[in-house]
Amino acid sequence: IDLPNGGRSVVMGNAIMKGPKAQNHQLIRYGEEGLINPDSELFVINNTMVTELGSTTFITIANGAAPAKVANNIFAGAGVVLSGVADSSFNASAPDTAYFKFRNSAPFDYHLTPSSPELQGTSNTAPTGSNLPVYQYEHPLDSALRLRFVPSIGAYDRPISQSVSASVMQKNLLVNFPNPFERSTTIRIPNDEHRPLHLEVYDAAGRLMMSSYENQKNGQITLNASGLAPSTYVYRLIGTSRVYAGQFIVR
Numbered sequence: 001i002d003l004p005n006g007g008r009s010v011v012m013g014n015a016i017m018k019g020p021k022a023q024n025h026q027l028i029r030y031g032e033e034g035l036i037n038p039d040s041e042l043f044v045i046n047n048t049m050v051t052e053l054g055s056t057t058f059i060t061i062a063n064g065a066a067p068a069k070v071a072n073n074i075f076a077g078a079g080v081v082l083s084g085v086a087d088s089s090f091n092a093s094a095p096d097t098a099y100f101k102f103r104n105s106a107p108f109d110y111h112l113t114p115s116s117p118e119l120q121g122t123s124n125t126a127p128t129g130s131n132l133p134v135y136q137y138e139h140p141l142d143s144a145l146r147l148r149f150v151p152s153i154g155a156y157d158r159p160i161s162q163s164v165s166a167s168v169m170q171k172n173l174l175v176n177f178p179n180p181f182e183r184s185t186t187i188r189i190p191n192d193e194h195r196p197l198h199l200e201v202y203d204a205a206g207r208l209m210m211s212s213y214e215n216q217k218n219g220q221i222t223l224n225a226s227g228l229a230p231s232t233y234v235y236r237l238i239g240t241s242r243v244y245a246g247q248f249i250v251r
Contacts, residue, residue, distance in 0.1 A: 001028045007037030012045040013133025015110050015155045020052045031062030042068040045125045046133050048110045048155040051077035072121040074154040076100055090122045108139045112158040121151035134234055145234055145245045180249035184224045191219045198238040225250050
């Protein structure tokens with residue numbers, strides 16, 4: 001990623017990999033041709049960066065830029081994390097990618113697994129309106145809703161519990177109707193969920209807007225959105241062994 005003339009820039013929620021035959025040794029370069037654009041501040045949030053080249057500089061920041069905000073990132077592979085001035089917190093780095101126990105690095109699957117190290121994140125990261133990523137990259141050309149919109153580290157969700165196996169962790173997209181709607185919508189859920197489900201609703205910036213426990217009746221939950229402004233939202237329902245997610249529009 002090359003941002004040669006600075007400006008207010010947010011690099012968030014990306015999986016970035018540098019291969020062994022890359023021609024340069026930098027992943028993110030900021031302001032190297034002069035900080036011409038106004039508000040030259042860089043935010044690097046919730047990314048998973050992997051290098052197979054060796055001797056890589058993950059982030060290079062030109063002199064004169066405001067201290068970058070670098071948080072909740074994974075830096076995997078040999079090299080230097082930062083060249084320049086930054087406020088860096090809640091990041092994890094290791095010269096050997098095996099440390100992170102990614103699901104399958106060979107086909108670029110950098111999801112964390114139940115055996116991955118516990119890595120704490122922070123929610124106080126990016127500018128107002130873009131605190132946490134809502135989507136995550138799915139190789140080769142797709143994306144998926146993140147199911148755990150909580151302070152985390154890296155570009156991907158991690159399993160809810162170290163004790164829950166990957167086969168049990170199912171990512172189920174739900175359907176709600178009507179959609180779009182003005183006041184309420186009905187969410188269909190599997191009939192095998194009998195206990196109250198934890199409902200969370202997030203805006204497009206990843207901010208928690210609603211949190212409650214809901215009982216299903218006949219495989220349905222009614223969501224009252226009278227307190228939400230017209231916009232697009234994503235939601236998740238946490239069941240006994242699964243996490244469900246969906247998206248809706250309030251008119």
